[in-house]
Amino acid sequence: xxxxxxIAMLYAEHLSLFEEPGELLDALDEIDHTSDPYxxxxxxxxxRITSDNNPKNKRNLALTILCYSFLAKRPLRVDELSHALAxxxxxxxxxxxxxxxxxxxxxRSCAGLVVLDKTNNTVKMFHKTLYDYLVEYHxxxxxxxxxxxxxTCVGYLSLDDFADGxxxxxxxxxxxxxSLDDFADGxxxxxxxxxxxxxSLDDFADGxYLKVDPGRNGEFKTIDRYGVWSKVQxxxxxxxxxKRFVQYPFYEYAAQHWHEHIxxxxxxxxxxxxxxxxxxxxxxxxxxxxxxxxxxxxxGIQVAARFSLERSLVHCLQHHRLPLHxxxxxxxxxxxxxxxxxxxNSMEAVxxxxxxxxxxxxxxxxREFEGFTPLLHAAHRGHEDTVTVLLDSGADVNSxxxxxxxxxxxxxxSKSQAVARILLERGCDPDSEDHLQRNTLxxxxxxxxxxxxxxxxxxxxxxxxxxxxxxxxxxxxxQGGHVGVAELLLxxxxxxxxxxxxxxxxxxxxxRCAxxxxxxxxxxxxxxxxxxxxxxxxxxxxxRQRGEAWLSRRLQRLNSSCSSSRSMPDTIAN
Numbered sequence: 001x002x003x004x005x006x007i008a009m010l011y012a013e014h015l016s017l018f019e020e021p022g023e024l025l026d027a028l029d030e031i032d033h034t035s036d037p038y039x040x041x042x043x044x045x046x047x048r049i050t051s052d053n054n055p056k057n058k059r060n061l062a063l064t065i066l067c068y069s070f071l072a073k074r075p076l077r078v079d080e081l082s083h084a085l086a087x088x089x090x091x092x093x094x095x096x097x098x099x100x101x102x103x104x105x106x107x108r109s110c111a112g113l114v115v116l117d118k119t120n121n122t123v124k125m126f127h128k129t130l131y132d133y134l135v136e137y138h139x140x141x142x143x144x145x146x147x148x149x150x151x152t153c154v155g156y157l158s159l160d161d162f163a164d165g166x167x168x169x170x171x172x173x174x175x176x177x178x179s180l181d182d183f184a185d186g187x188x189x190x191x192x193x194x195x196x197x198x199x200s201l202d203d204f205a206d207g208x209y210l211k212v213d214p215g216r217n218g219e220f221k222t223i224d225r226y227g228v229w230s231k232v233q234x235x236x237x238x239x240x241x242x243k244r245f246v247q248y249p250f251y252e253y254a255a256q257h258w259h260e261h262i263x264x265x266x267x268x269x270x271x272x273x274x275x276x277x278x279x280x281x282x283x284x285x286x287x288x289x290x291x292x293x294x295x296x297x298x299x300g301i302q303v304a305a306r307f308s309l310e311r312s313l314v315h316c317l318q319h320h321r322l323p324l325h326x327x328x329x330x331x332x333x334x335x336x337x338x339x340x341x342x343x344x345n346s347m348e349a350v351x352x353x354x355x356x357x358x359x360x361x362x363x364x365x366x367r368e369f370e371g372f373t374p375l376l377h378a379a380h381r382g383h384e385d386t387v388t389v390l391l392d393s394g395a396d397v398n399s400x401x402x403x404x405x406x407x408x409x410x411x412x413x414s415k416s417q418a419v420a421r422i423l424l425e426r427g428c429d430p431d432s433e434d435h436l437q438r439n440t441l442x443x444x445x446x447x448x449x450x451x452x453x454x455x456x457x458x459x460x461x462x463x464x465x466x467x468x469x470x471x472x473x474x475x476x477x478x479q480g481g482h483v484g485v486a487e488l489l490l491x492x493x494x495x496x497x498x499x500x501x502x503x504x505x506x507x508x509x510x511x512r513c514a515x516x517x518x519x520x521x522x523x524x525x526x527x528x529x530x531x532x533x534x535x536x537x538x539x540x541x542x543x544r545q546r547g548e549a550w551l552s553r554r555l556q557r558l559n560s561s562c563s564s565s566r567s568m569p570d571t572i573a574n
Contacts, residue, residue, distance in 0.1 A: 038129045045111050046141055061085075062109035065102075065123070067142040069114055070134050071149050073257045075122035078102045083250035087155045090272075094159050094248075150261030151272055153254035157286045158276045161248065165281035166288040167240035241288060255289035259307035268304075268311035277304060277312060291332075302331045305340035310349065313341065317352040324357045334365030342374035342390060345383040350374070350390065360395040371401035379407040379423065382416030387423070397428045404434040405443075412444040417451030420444075430456055437467035445473035445489065448482035453489070463492045470500035478506035478522065481515035486522070496525045508533050514540035 048054075049062045068076065068084060076084070085105075086098035102123065106114050115126045125131045138145060245252050262268055276282060277300025287298045301320070304312040330336055338358040341349035354360060364372040375395040378386040387407070391397060400406050408428045411419040424430060430440050441461045444452040453473070457463060466472045474494040477485040486506070490496065499505055507527040510518040514537060523529060 039133055042113075042130060042133045045113060049109070049111055049113075050141070058109050061100075061105055062111070063142055064148070065106060065110055065114055066134075067138075067145040068149055068152075069123050069125065070131070070138055071145050071261070072253075073260060074253075075117070075120070075124055076253065077249065078116065078121050078123060079249040080253055081123050081250075083248065084152050084156070084254075087152050089151065089155065091155075092158050092160045094161060146261050147265060147267045150258060150265075150267050151270065153258035153261060154272050154276050156248075156250050156254045157258060158272065158279070158282060159248075162251075162282050162285045163279075164285075166285045167244055241292070245289070252289055255286040258286075259303075259309060263307065263309055264311075266311075268309050269315050273312060274315065276300070277316060287332075298331070299326075301337060302329075305337045305344075305349075306331065306333070306335075308340070308344045310344055310346045313337075314346065314348050314352065317349060317356070322356050327353060327356045327358045328362055330365060334367075335369065336362050336364070336374075338362070338374045339364050339369075339372065339377050342378040342383070342386050343381055345378070345381065345386050347385050347389050350386055350393070354389075354393040360390050360393050361399060363399075363401075369401075371403075373399040373401075375399055375407050376401055376405075376410050379416075379419050380410040380413055382411070382414030382419055384416065384418040384422060387419050391422070391426050397423060397426045398432070400432070400434075403436075404432075406432045406440075408432070408440040409434060409438075409443050412440060412447050412449050412452055415447060415449045415452070417449070417455065420449075420452045420455055424455060424459060430459060430461055433467070436469075438471070439465060439467075441465060441473050442467060442471060442476060445482070445485050446476040446480060448477070448480055448485055450482070450484040450488065453485050457488060457492050463489055463494050464498070466500075470502075472498055472500075474498065474506050475500060475504070475509060478515070478518050479509040479513060481510065481513050481518055483515070483517040483521060486518050490521070490525050496522055496527045505533075508536055511537035512540050514544050 050059050054062075064085065065081070068081060082099050082102045085100055085102070086095065088095065088098065103116055106116065106123070113126055113130055114123060116122075117124050125134075134141075142148070262273065267273060280297065280299055283300050283303055284298045287303065301313065301316045301322070303309075304316060327338075328336060336358065338350065338353045338360065339362075341353055360375070361373050364370065364377075366372075369377070372380075373395065375387065375390045375397070376399060378390060398406055401410075406428060407423050408420060408430060409432075411423060433439050434443075438446075439461075441453065441456045441463075442465060444456065464472055464474075472494070474486060474489045474496070475498070477489060486494075496507075497505055505527065507519060507522045507529065510522060511533045519527075519537070
């Protein structure tokens with residue numbers, strides 16, 4: 001049945017329930033006068049699907065298909081959904097006889113609400129209005145939907161088919177006896193060391209990553225200290241990992257999204273999840289599918305920490321005694337379990353890890369967090385309670401990352417006055433400079449952190465501090481349009497007509513961002529208004545007006561598209 005007729009058919013199905021003329025007229029009148037006729041039809045269609053007149057197995061199948069299709073983080077392919085529906089709760093064996101013909105099941109059970117998109121072989125809501133309806137009412141029809149889908153994902157990852165762990169990058173069965181002789185001399189490195197010049201070795205100086213292009217078949221590998229991301233592994237259908245994806249089509253989705261479906265819920269500590277996390281080989285196999293990495297040993301506790309599954313992490317720490325070397329081990333991303341616990345603001349996990357011997361000053365080696373200690377992670381996120389726990393556990397209050405930014409600087413990034421106050425009280429250096437000679441006052445002014453700026457000024461911070469580029473707190477506050485910060489700085493004696501190395505004043509920078517409030521404040525404090533300032537302000541206003549006009553046009557087109565989508569049910573919203 002073509003989707004253009006489905007709304008009409010749903011109306012007809014709904015009206016067919018009324019046998020008496022009076023009831024039929026009332027139903028027509030209800031549809032005609034309701035503010036949302038789609039809701040009325042979808043409500044009635046869902047009631048028909050879940051009616052006791054429907055066989056129980058048919059009802060459950062329809063709700064499960066609707067639930068998975070709606071909650072999936074991306075459209076599910078037909079083969080993915082068929083394998084997801086075949087999972088039996090509590091079983092670690094996969095019975096292929098349970099695989100359904102999804103196309104037939106959808107036609108037979110879902111009353112036309114779910115359709116197959118033949119262009120990409122995926123399952124989808126038949127119309128955008130159905131998706132909008134379920135956004136608001138999905139908990140009414142499948143209240144435990146996220147848990148159910150999450151358990152299905154974990155159940156699939158827990159199958160005994162994956163008990164041997166990650167796939168090797170090369171299929172041993174594809175190697176001839178002659179090719180195996182090539183390994184007779186022992187192990188080899190990823191790159192022939194004799195081919196590396198001193199200059200190429202310098203590529204390692206900036207961090208843990210090296211991109212290697214051997215110029216063969218266009219393949220490359222990115223090597224870090226903990227694992228290898230392989231383009232071949234991710235795309236080459238001849239690899240065992242890709243073969244696993246083909247043989248077990250739901251595996252890739254389950255590995256990439258299971259944690260999103262259970263995070264923050266009681267599902268984190270169900271037996272299914274805890275058994276999976278306790279099986280190192282199955283966990284490592286799922287991580288390989290998540291990252292398309294080569295075979296790397298991963299533990300359940302590391303995965304729980306990485307995916308911010310706080311309840312799972314705390315439960316595992318409470319029930320498993322960890323050796324010291326394990327507690328301080330870095331994962332494939334160069335981070336410790338304690339760094340993740342601090343980032344997710346899990347005070348209980350932090351305490352358990354510290355009690356087990358975790359080093360509160362161990363630095364991360366991940367490129368984006370290089371040099372971060374657990375304290376810096378917590379400060380960067382604005383987690384005041386975790387900051388306190390870490391400091392009480394011996395964390396260095398003046399630790400710095402690779403950019404030489406301390407915890408106060410990271411508190412400025414998170415705009416957390418509470419964290420900044422704790423750090424100052426514990427002796428964190430407010431005058432510490434990073435590699436760009438920016439102190440905390442400069443960073444706080446740039447971020448518009450009025451509370452932190454006030455704290456720093458009360459403690460005697462230099463209001464007219466300038467770095468090597470000639471930036472001052474007032475310049476950066478004016479540039480960002482932060483009127484509250486600018487007012488504080490001026491009250492403490494900031495130089496209103498100061499010029500940086502490029503001859504820019506606070507008033508000129510405020511004009512360039514069209515901040516009339518900051519401009520008025522600066523002029524009231526004696527800032528000199530010049531022709532350059534006037535030109536800059538006019539240009540900024542024109543630029544803002546053009547941007548607002550473009551945004552208005554885009555919004556009008558979107559609204560028009562949405563209205564068309566709702567008024568023309570013959571069009572399937574993409």
